[in-house]
Amino acid sequence: MADDLKFSDFTRGEQLRMAGLLARMGKRGLADDGTGNVYTADLKARIERIENAALKRKKPKK
Numbered sequence: 001m002a003d004d005l006k007f008s009d010f011t012r013g014e015q016l017r018m019a020g021l022l023a024r025m026g027k028r029g030l031a032d033d034g035t036g037n038v039y040t041a042d043l044k045a046r047i048e049r050i051e052n053a054a055l056k057r058k059k060p061k062k
Contacts, residue, residue: 028043
């Protein structure tokens with residue numbers, strides 16, 4: 001997560017979406033067959049988009 005964001009900076013919907021994405025990442029990790037090759041880049045990208053939206057809302061342009 002970005003250094004200057006707190007969990008309270010996210011809207012309730014964003015918090016729920018991030019929790020769901022983190023749960024999906026965990027589920028993929030549990031479904032791993034022991035190789036350690038778990039693809040989570042798509043979910044990480046979605047979380048980063050949510051973080052960027054919250055950061056833009058927190059620091060609007062002047």
